[in-house]
Amino acid sequence: MLGYLKKILYVLPASNFHLLLAAFVFILTSGVEALGIGILGPFIALASDFDMIERTPLLSQLRDSLGIAQESHFVALVGLMAVLIFLLRTLIVGGTQIFIARFSNQQQRALIIKMARGYLEAPYIYHISKNTSAIIDRLIEIANTFSTLVFMPLLIALANTFLFIALFCLLCFTSLPMVIALLATLLPILLFFNSLASKVRGWGRQMRESKADIIQIVNHAFGSVKETKVIGCENYFENQIIYQAEKLEKVQRTFVAFKLLPRFFMESILVIIVVAIICFSVLINEEGIAETTSVLGIFTLAALRLLPAINNIVISITQIRASSFTLNQIHYELSELDSLRYRTEADRQQKASVLERKPMPDTKFNAGLNTIQEAGVSNTFRFDKQIRLEGITYHYPNSDKPVISDLSLTISKGDSIAFIGKSGAGKTTLVDILLGLLIPQSGDLMVDNDSIYQNLRAWKDLIAYIPQSIFLTDESIEKNIAFGVPEHLIDRKKISEAIEVAQLTEVINALPNGLSTLVGERGILLSGGQRQRVGIARAIYHDRQILVLDEATAALDNETEKLVTDSIASLSSSSRLTLITIAHRLTTIKNCDKIYMLDAGEVVKSGNYKEVVENVRT
Numbered sequence: 001m002l003g004y005l006k007k008i009l010y011v012l013p014a015s016n017f018h019l020l021l022a023a024f025v026f027i028l029t030s031g032v033e034a035l036g037i038g039i040l041g042p043f044i045a046l047a048s049d050f051d052m053i054e055r056t057p058l059l060s061q062l063r064d065s066l067g068i069a070q071e072s073h074f075v076a077l078v079g080l081m082a083v084l085i086f087l088l089r090t091l092i093v094g095g096t097q098i099f100i101a102r103f104s105n106q107q108q109r110a111l112i113i114k115m116a117r118g119y120l121e122a123p124y125i126y127h128i129s130k131n132t133s134a135i136i137d138r139l140i141e142i143a144n145t146f147s148t149l150v151f152m153p154l155l156i157a158l159a160n161t162f163l164f165i166a167l168f169c170l171l172c173f174t175s176l177p178m179v180i181a182l183l184a185t186l187l188p189i190l191l192f193f194n195s196l197a198s199k200v201r202g203w204g205r206q207m208r209e210s211k212a213d214i215i216q217i218v219n220h221a222f223g224s225v226k227e228t229k230v231i232g233c234e235n236y237f238e239n240q241i242i243y244q245a246e247k248l249e250k251v252q253r254t255f256v257a258f259k260l261l262p263r264f265f266m267e268s269i270l271v272i273i274v275v276a277i278i279c280f281s282v283l284i285n286e287e288g289i290a291e292t293t294s295v296l297g298i299f300t301l302a303a304l305r306l307l308p309a310i311n312n313i314v315i316s317i318t319q320i321r322a323s324s325f326t327l328n329q330i331h332y333e334l335s336e337l338d339s340l341r342y343r344t345e346a347d348r349q350q351k352a353s354v355l356e357r358k359p360m361p362d363t364k365f366n367a368g369l370n371t372i373q374e375a376g377v378s379n380t381f382r383f384d385k386q387i388r389l390e391g392i393t394y395h396y397p398n399s400d401k402p403v404i405s406d407l408s409l410t411i412s413k414g415d416s417i418a419f420i421g422k423s424g425a426g427k428t429t430l431v432d433i434l435l436g437l438l439i440p441q442s443g444d445l446m447v448d449n450d451s452i453y454q455n456l457r458a459w460k461d462l463i464a465y466i467p468q469s470i471f472l473t474d475e476s477i478e479k480n481i482a483f484g485v486p487e488h489l490i491d492r493k494k495i496s497e498a499i500e501v502a503q504l505t506e507v508i509n510a511l512p513n514g515l516s517t518l519v520g521e522r523g524i525l526l527s528g529g530q531r532q533r534v535g536i537a538r539a540i541y542h543d544r545q546i547l548v549l550d551e552a553t554a555a556l557d558n559e560t561e562k563l564v565t566d567s568i569a570s571l572s573s574s575s576r577l578t579l580i581t582i583a584h585r586l587t588t589i590k591n592c593d594k595i596y597m598l599d600a601g602e603v604v605k606s607g608n609y610k611e612v613v614e615n616v617r618t
């Protein structure tokens with residue numbers, strides 16, 4: 001259990017102060033609850049035996065000081081006090097229940113934010129190997145499971161443990177032999193449930209895996225619904241979902257039944273003990289059980305509350321055990337994200353220090369989620385002359401073989417350059433290095449006289465990336481062009497300029513709601529070419545000085561391709577925009593100032609179109 005606790009505390013976003021506050025609330029509630037129960041027993045005894053007032057000095061003193069002559073009136077007053085204390089106890093206990101629910105919901109919110117921040121700040125290399133459905137599953141399902149099936153049960157177990165201690169003390173004070181009888185009966189049952197711990201953990205693991213598998217199957221089936229429909233594999237996915245749903249139902253059924261067991265056991269024990277005590281009292285005291293009424297009253301009430309408390313502790317521990325797989329997953333994920341964060345920052349610092357340059361403040365990197373709001377903040381780099389790649393060597397973490405080997409080249413500001421080469425030559429990897437997404441093991445990337453590794457965020461602020469397939473959000477075209485800018489900050493003039501350059505004017509005029517037309521999930525309402533033009537408009541809107549086009553015109557028809565290429569080229573010459581293109585279609589790079597042909601991560605040829613492409617063809 002200590003291991004679980006350590007992991008829960010690591011995952012929990014709550015501060016130690018809040019946890020201490022929670023513990024204090026639970027202790028207070030348990031005390032009030034024990035007092036509420038403790039007062040009812042003596043009242044029942046007093047109501048059935050008025051002589052008790054004379055026998056108990058405290059009661060007779062209270063009666064005299066209140067000046068009440070009639071005993072029945074005094075008993076009624078004590079009853080009223082008991083009711084008030086009991087009502088106060090109910091209020092506090094109810095408040096604690098609300099506190100538990102609110103506290104764990106707050107933790108769920110904070111955990112979703114903590115994980116989302118971790119994923120968003122994680123380096124690109126982390127995301128290359130990650131499955132999107134796994135991230136969605138972690139953010140939504142696991143955060144919810146942690147809050148409702150780990151943290152809430154932990155709070156309930158804690159609250160009930162304090163209550164158990166308070167009631168146990170009350171019972172020990174009332175009748176020790178009865179407590180010993182109760183414990184002797186309960187202990188074997190608790191040991192029995194404890195012995196099934198590994199089975200419970202197994203059930204929890206199966207439930208979690210089935211849920212994650214269902215999300216993944218749904219993602220596979222609908223992620224490429226076109227292929228699913230054309231190939232006709234709907235049945236295949238349906239059968240997989242049926243199999244997982246049935247597996248989930250079976251385990252859940254067993255688990256729910258198991259969770260009900262402790263209550264039945266304990267209720268039976270309570271009845272047996274109370275009946276046994278009454279019979280025993282009658283047998284040894286033939287005149288009845290008046291003597292034991294008070295003890296029995298407290299015992300019955302305390303046991304009525306004690307047994308549910310034990311039940312809650314057992315169920316909560318069972319629940320936490322069943323969720324241990326989830327806890328391990330979330331703990332692993334967060335520690336991985338944490339270590340990545342430290343490593344990335346350390347790598348960057350190390351690179352900057354190896355280069356013996358003092359790192360500039362990386363404001364956006366540190367700002368985390370505020371990055372989007374900060375878009376447009378002036379960068380700290382001057383880019384007036386050139387970008388220089390100096391002896392860049394890169395290999396992916398899972399292999400020692402360099403994909404880019406000792407590569408050096410210079411790109412002048414305002415130039416339009418292209419990388420060509422056969423599949424696997426290293427074009428995409430080189431562009432990812434240029435984008436600052438992959439950090440080379442050796443070499444440097446200089447912009448004028450500064451290394452980009454001094455301030456990667458500022459470097460990225462100079463660049464726009466237009467991929468082969470543009471990601472569009474299910475929002476208006478306008479919001480897709482001003483991607484990441486809050487609606488009230490969108491600059492309409494810049495939107496018009498971007499639309500013109502990207503040759504989108506006609507497309508938008510033909511749409512029913514013009515710029516406000518919703519493009520549908522993944523831009524399904526637009527053609528491939530139109531989607532790419534929205535991507536180009538997005539880059540132009542964000543005023544970037546360097547455009548990286550990853551075969552960005554591949555989805556355009558010949559006529560539109562010429563229009564887009566020409567307008568980007570004219571933009572390049574008029575505003576000294578620097579263009580870096582990865583191209584397969586050699587027609588798109590005819591106007592480039594310089595073309596680099598890559599092979600096995602090295603530049604094997606460079607020059608203008610005639611020198612590189614036409615010579616190769618002949």
Ligand SMILES: Nc1ncnc2c1ncn2[C@@H]1O[C@H](COP(=O)(O)OP(=O)(O)OP(=O)(O)O)[C@@H](O)[C@H]1O
Nearest residue numbers: 128396398399403422423424425426427428429430
């Ligand atoms: N995440 C990765 N992990 C390991 N190796 C990788 C990874 N991504 C790419 N590679 C390898 O790096 C080499 C270069 O790949 P890259 O994608 O840069 O080539 P490319 O020239 O862009 O190819 P294409 O034109 O087909 O996109 C290839 O051998 C590829 O297998």
